[in-house]
Amino acid sequence: MDNNLALTKTATSTKQKPKGRKSFFKLLVQQRALVLMSIPFVIWVIIFKYLPIWGWAIAFQDYKPAKSFWEQEWVGFEHFKFLFTNERFLLVLRNTIVMSLINLVLGFVTAISLALMLNEVRNMAFKRTVQTISYMPYFLSWVVAAGIIQNILAVDGVVNDLLKFLGLIEEGEEILFLGIGEWFWGIYGASIVWKNVGWNTIVYLAAIAVIDPGLYEAAEIDGAGRFRKMWHITLPGIRNVIIVLLIMNIGYLLESGFEPQYLLGNGMNIDYSENLDIFVLNYGIRLYNYSLSVAASIFKTVVSFILITAANSIAKRIGEVRLY
Amino acid sequence: MTRRRWLISFMCLMVILALVLTACGSKESTETEQTETPSSSPSSGQETEEKKEEETEKPKEKVTFTMFVAVQGKKDMYMNETKIGKILEEQTGVNFKVEYLVGELQTKIGTMIASGDYPDVLVPDDGIEAVVQAGGFIDLSPYIGNEKYPNINKVYGPIKERMVWDDGTIPIFVFSTQVGEFQPDPGPNMTAFWIQRRVLEWAGFPRLKTVDEYFDVIERFVKAHPDEKLIGFTTLTDDWRFFATTNAPNHLAGYPNDGEVMVDLNTYEARIYAGTEWDKRWWKKLNEINAKGLFDRAAFTDNYDQYIAKLTSHKVLGMCDQAWQIGDAQAALSDAARANPEEDGYRYFPLPIVFDETIKDQYLEPVQFVKNRGWGITVKCKDPERVIEFVDHLLKEETQILVKWGIEGETYLRDENGRMYRTQEMIDMMDQKFNEEYGFTMFSWDWPHWGTASTLSDGNAAVPGRQPEIFELSLTEADKKFFQAYGIKTYADLFSPPDERPWYPAWGIPRGPEQQLFEQQKADVQRKYIPKLVLCEPEEFEKVWEEYVAELNKLDIEGYERWFTEEIKKIMETVKK
Numbered sequence: 001m002d003n004n005l006a007l008t009k010t011a012t013s014t015k016q017k018p019k020g021r022k023s024f025f026k027l028l029v030q031q032r033a034l035v036l037m038s039i040p041f042v043i044w045v046i047i048f049k050y051l052p053i054w055g056w057a058i059a060f061q062d063y064k065p066a067k068s069f070w071e072q073e074w075v076g077f078e079h080f081k082f083l084f085t086n087e088r089f090l091l092v093l094r095n096t097i098v099m100s101l102i103n104l105v106l107g108f109v110t111a112i113s114l115a116l117m118l119n120e121v122r123n124m125a126f127k128r129t130v131q132t133i134s135y136m137p138y139f140l141s142w143v144v145a146a147g148i149i150q151n152i153l154a155v156d157g158v159v160n161d162l163l164k165f166l167g168l169i170e171e172g173e174e175i176l177f178l179g180i181g182e183w184f185w186g187i188y189g190a191s192i193v194w195k196n197v198g199w200n201t202i203v204y205l206a207a208i209a210v211i212d213p214g215l216y217e218a219a220e221i222d223g224a225g226r227f228r229k230m231w232h233i234t235l236p237g238i239r240n241v242i243i244v245l246l247i248m249n250i251g252y253l254l255e256s257g258f259e260p261q262y263l264l265g266n267g268m269n270i271d272y273s274e275n276l277d278i279f280v281l282n283y284g285i286r287l288y289n290y291s292l293s294v295a296a297s298i299f300k301t302v303v304s305f306i307l308i309t310a311a312n313s314i315a316k317r318i319g320e321v322r323l324y
Numbered sequence: 325m326t327r328r329r330w331l332i333s334f335m336c337l338m339v340i341l342a343l344v345l346t347a348c349g350s351k352e353s354t355e356t357e358q359t360e361t362p363s364s365s366p367s368s369g370q371e372t373e374e375k376k377e378e379e380t381e382k383p384k385e386k387v388t389f390t391m392f393v394a395v396q397g398k399k400d401m402y403m404n405e406t407k408i409g410k411i412l413e414e415q416t417g418v419n420f421k422v423e424y425l426v427g428e429l430q431t432k433i434g435t436m437i438a439s440g441d442y443p444d445v446l447v448p449d450d451g452i453e454a455v456v457q458a459g460g461f462i463d464l465s466p467y468i469g470n471e472k473y474p475n476i477n478k479v480y481g482p483i484k485e486r487m488v489w490d491d492g493t494i495p496i497f498v499f500s501t502q503v504g505e506f507q508p509d510p511g512p513n514m515t516a517f518w519i520q521r522r523v524l525e526w527a528g529f530p531r532l533k534t535v536d537e538y539f540d541v542i543e544r545f546v547k548a549h550p551d552e553k554l555i556g557f558t559t560l561t562d563d564w565r566f567f568a569t570t571n572a573p574n575h576l577a578g579y580p581n582d583g584e585v586m587v588d589l590n591t592y593e594a595r596i597y598a599g600t601e602w603d604k605r606w607w608k609k610l611n612e613i614n615a616k617g618l619f620d621r622a623a624f625t626d627n628y629d630q631y632i633a634k635l636t637s638h639k640v641l642g643m644c645d646q647a648w649q650i651g652d653a654q655a656a657l658s659d660a661a662r663a664n665p666e667e668d669g670y671r672y673f674p675l676p677i678v679f680d681e682t683i684k685d686q687y688l689e690p691v692q693f694v695k696n697r698g699w700g701i702t703v704k705c706k707d708p709e710r711v712i713e714f715v716d717h718l719l720k721e722e723t724q725i726l727v728k729w730g731i732e733g734e735t736y737l738r739d740e741n742g743r744m745y746r747t748q749e750m751i752d753m754m755d756q757k758f759n760e761e762y763g764f765t766m767f768s769w770d771w772p773h774w775g776t777a778s779t780l781s782d783g784n785a786a787v788p789g790r791q792p793e794i795f796e797l798s799l800t801e802a803d804k805k806f807f808q809a810y811g812i813k814t815y816a817d818l819f820s821p822p823d824e825r826p827w828y829p830a831w832g833i834p835r836g837p838e839q840q841l842f843e844q845q846k847a848d849v850q851r852k853y854i855p856k857l858v859l860c861e862p863e864e865f866e867k868v869w870e871e872y873v874a875e876l877n878k879l880d881i882e883g884y885e886r887w888f889t890e891e892i893k894k895i896m897e898t899v900k901k
Contacts, residue, residue, distance in 0.1 A: 065434070065437040065438045154625075154626075154630070176621055176622060179621070179622075179624060179859075267561060268625060270848075270851055271852065283841075287841060288437075
């Protein structure tokens with residue numbers, strides 16, 4: 001990723017100097033080390049991202065494994081029709097988008113806030129401790145994390161005990177947190193934040209670290225307080241990183257993750273927890289209906305492509321940094 | 325300086341390229357190994373006889389086959405790492421590398437099919453339909469009814485016709501075989517309504533028959549013990565184990581576990597029971613139980629581990645489930661009761677509960693024929709003949725005694741009448757680790773074998789668990805008290821004997837994609853509505869029920885039932901012949 005960013009940066013900088021084709025080759029030779037270093041990644045992208053596109057043909061067939069490509073039966077848009085006329089699919093699509101947005105908004109807001117706060121902490125030992133503790137859950141597998149969450153929210157779990165202790169509910173009125181569909185998105189959001197916030201701060205902390213300290217000193221002399229400095233120096237300093245990450249994440253809008261929904265989902269919250277990936281697992285992979293899985297993934301790719309192009313062109317129009 | 329950097333980056337590039345290329349290359353080399361697929365048809369009689377002579381002259385070369393079992397839980401092993409397996413290897417020169425499933429079955433089997441990268445021998449479990457459809461197995465029919473393999477004939481000859489699939493081939497050696505007389509299972513290994521033993525003892529060993537009686541006892545017991553925070557009834561809903569919940573009304577109506585359908589004994593009509601009056605009656609009952617505060621509300625959010633934990637917590641009084649699913653909990657409770665007899669009351673006792681007095685319970689399973697569970701040789705097998713020879717050896721009576729009973733003097737003894745038994749020390753010695761190393765774990769199921777209910781030629785049970793002597797030895801003092809109170813000798817005596825159902829179990833009939841899609845959709849509807857039916861306010865029950873039925877009716881129930889009825893009628897025709 002970083003490599004790509006570096007490349008785009010150099011590319012844009014060359015554009016600014018209007019020169020002919022000759023100088024392009026000159027530059028190419030000059031930067032041969034960089035070019036050579038990127039070759040393996042280009043090969044990787046071709047093998048793992050472009051070659052599989054050939055497999056899209058499956059979506060238009062009634063694909064049976066072990067038969068050769070020419071023996072497959074072609075069915076046109078049958079699988080897409082099944083998807084878009086299926087009530088369940090539309091419900092699942094809604095869940096996917098909502099959970100993705102929750103993930104996106106909460107992820108950005110919490111990570112940036114935590115990074116800003118950590119940056120203000122002067123006691124190094126305390127800062128390191130907070131940082132380590134906050135990104136520890138990131139290294140837990142979702143299976144373990146989901147187990148913890150299920151236990152905390154169980155009828156005899158900590159949360160219900162606490163509510164009882166505070167006198168908010170009576171004995172026997174314990175709340176079945178994971179059984180209330182409408183609450184699932186909230187639980188999902190909270191779990192995601194708990195698990196990822198520490199990790200997500202790392203990139204912002206790195207961006208903050210490269211801000212010229214001279215700017216802070218100048219602001220101090222001008223009489224700026226902590227919040228002023230945060231608002232006028234730190235935030236604008238990491239704006240580019242925020243925007244690039246935002247554009248990339250928008251591309252993943254139909255990928256709301258699989259594990260938390262799969263592990264925390266159950267019959268009672270299924271209308272809110274089931275997302276595209278689980279739908280594909282149940283109706284595609286588990287029924288050996290690979291064509292349907294591919295149809296769904298084509299849909300995802302097309303939507304992502306549109307979103308990322310749109311986000312990028314908006315960024316371009318308002319004069320911000322962008323991916324390309 | 326710049327030249328140096330050049331060099332470094334160039335070297336990095338080479339290393340990465342080398343890695344990528346070797347990663348791609350290793351795949352090729354394994355494939356070339358497997359391209360030499362031998363012909364699957366057995367050679368004609370004369371040739372084989374010549375071959376046989378040749379073979380007997382020189383000792384057979386040692387060979388190792390790969391075998392994959394698409395079931396989770398056992399440890400990957402070479403067959404000859406076990407004591408039994410070592411003996412088999414000495415006898416046949418054949419060894420197996422046995423691997424078990426890790427992760428998701430459909431993904432693993434799907435990858436195998438798509439790549440054509442099969443092991444020599446495959447036990448695909450639930451993935452069978454897909455493998456057969458993709459032509460992954462060789463046809464076994466030439467080997468069954470072939471004089472060369474007398475032992476295979478003995479076990480599979482009588483059911484050969486029923487093992488044929490729609491495409492006219494026999495892809496697998498099924499596991500559900502029957503040799504000799506039918507040995508009923510004396511242990512508590514049935515599907516049943518389970519109840520804590522202390523509840524029965526407290527109530528004076530009543531003979532419970534109907535659902536109302538069952539819940540009445542539970543209710544009285546909970547009321548009599550207000551301080552214990554007891555849960556009257558729970559149910560298992562985790563992922564695919566959800567069937568434990570949806571099957572209950574079928575059993576209560578007096579039908580055995582035919583999967584999604586009830587099959588009429590006279591007309592052979594298959595009808596799904598979801599959405600019927602039986603279904604309604606059961607959910608309404610649970611709704612009442614919930615209103616009384618006896619139902620475990622967390623049942624619909626808890627996973628399997630939490631369910632087992634609840635059962636061992638001593639708090640849950642009852643549930644309806646298949647014995648193997650609560651096996652871990654029962655084992656833990658039994659161990660605790662052995663250590664401290666006072667805890668015996670927390671174990672669970674099976675009961676044949678039905679809706680009405682007039683209904684005959686059918687919890688016990690009739691003779692089974694599961695067509696879609698078995699052991700098949702794949703098209704990638706290096707030497708099918710050799711594998712078949714091994715199977716023939718495995719199905720010999722002596723070998724079956726070896727793999728199920730073990731070695732005389734070590735893991736079983738014979739009394740003066742030739743009855744086989746085990747001493748208490750032997751049973752104590754046979755813990756999980758011992759069974760794994762000895763080979764009992766490996767051979768407990770996943771191979772062609774004499775079915776669990778089979779009988780040896782000398783009248784002993786083929787499987788120790790079915791030998792009455794072994795069962796009696798396992799009984800504790802408390803067990804004996806229960807048996808005396810109910811006047812029974814085995815748990816099976818509590819239940820009605822099973823009616824004859826040649827198609828049983830109907831879920832063992834291989835299904836096509838339409839049927840599988842229907843089952844998935846049906847399960848999705850139930851997953852959503854059953855919690856609502858049980859947990860809603862009693863006044864709302866009718867409304868939720870109507871929504872549920874309306875959702876079910878959107879599916880192709882009729883087509884599914886018609887398909888099953890036809891399949892069952894086909895089976896009845898083969899059986900009558």
